[in-house]
Amino acid sequence: MNPTDTASLLMRLSERDVAILESLRAHRLLTTVHIRRLHFAIGHATIPAASGATLRVLVRLESHNLVTRLARRIGGVRAGSSGICWQLGATGERLLRTMHGQKQRRRYIEPSLAFTAHTLAVAELAVRLAELRDRQTIEVISIQTEPSCWRSFVGPHGSLEWLKPDLYAVTASGDYEDHWFLEADLATEHPPVVVRKAKIYQRYAATGAHQARHGLFPAVVWIVPDTARQETLQAALSADSAIQHELFRVVTVEEFDQLIASGGPDPPTARG
Incomplete structure (x- = not known):
């Protein structure tokens, strides 16, 4: 053209x-x-x-x-x-x-059906952010979709690793900016897979690259379809002593808007 x-x-x-x-x-x-x-x-x-x-x-x-x-x-x-x-x-x-x-x-x-379902679940989160913005509940400063939101980094053993969030967003409410890595969970992954991805987030956080650029590390949030899945993932994360629990949240889709509007209310690492 x-x-x-x-x-x-x-x-x-x-x-x-x-x-x-x-x-x-x-x-x-x-x-x-x-x-x-x-x-x-x-x-x-x-x-x-x-x-x-x-x-x-x-x-x-x-x-x-x-x-x-x-x-x-x-x-x-x-x-x-x-x-x-x-x-x-x-x-x-x-x-x-x-x-x-x-x-x-x-x-x-x-x-495929699986790709469609997951892609639409991620889109739903972005649409909800836009609706919160339009209701003037929050300000949406930026949204990055895949693959723009992916991050590459050098792991602890010198190998190149990739962190692949579903969505990265920066919002603002009141005097605070809130940074988010968002994961749309459809209860199709086994809990150990989620734990392994949480550890990739931790390895990326340990590089300090994001903090050097933005002054903080985002809250990492899994958004799940129901409370049963929420309890399952929370239990899996809690059971692993290597998990830094202050980095992670697991919320249902129904709780997502309130989480974003409230800015957390913690962890402090996600606010600036």
């Missing part, structure tokens, strides 16, 4: 159209409901009216191959349009790649 084609296409798109494409670029997959909550929350008298407007815009973008829907609906056919899951279409991918000056093409294919 050359600059002339890009300029011509952009002239036919609204700011909201481009914002929807950018959201899909950042999160890879979004449901119709996610897109409604992100981009159609204002200006409609009812949720059904906003939902209708959302779907009309998405169908228009789809007709130009800017977005495409997955064959599988989240929640099955009975979920209706709210269960449609969207990703960038080929034209949308080329447009944004040209706008951002990138050459490497990202291929969008029909993802």
Whole structure:
């Protein structure tokens, strides 16, 4: 796509159209409901009216191959349009790649069910952060999605390691900034896997790289579907004497908004 084609296409798109494409670029997959909550929350008298407007815009973008829907609906056919899951279409991918000056093409294919579920769970956290911002509960200073939020570091034995959070966010409430590494947990990983990842966080914290840049180390939060999973992960982390418990939190999805709004309330390492 050359600059002339890009300029011509952009002239036919609204700011909201481009914002929807950018959201899909950042999160890879979004449901119709996610897109409604992100981009159609204002200006409609009812949720059904906003939902209708959302779907009309998405169908228009789809007709130009800017977005495409997955064959599988989240929640099955009975979920209706709210269960449609969207990703960038080929034209949308080329447009944004040209706008951002990138050459490497990202291929969008029909993802697996497990990838879809986890990607949407991470997107849900980002949407909740945006809603807290829009309600003026917090200020969202930055959000980094995968792979931008990944960190490489040299481990204690001199080998290169990677820390791969699902999401990194910096929020502010009152006089404080709060830094977060967020992990969307769907209760599909065995607890020892979570403990091993907690130890990767500890090894990264031990390098001091993040603290040198930001003056603190983020709170690491696993967001789980229910209290049973919460208790399971808390027990697994507590049972390992090598775990630095002040770094980690395990909360349910229902508790997530309150955690972010309150800024913790601890640990002190996550506040600046």
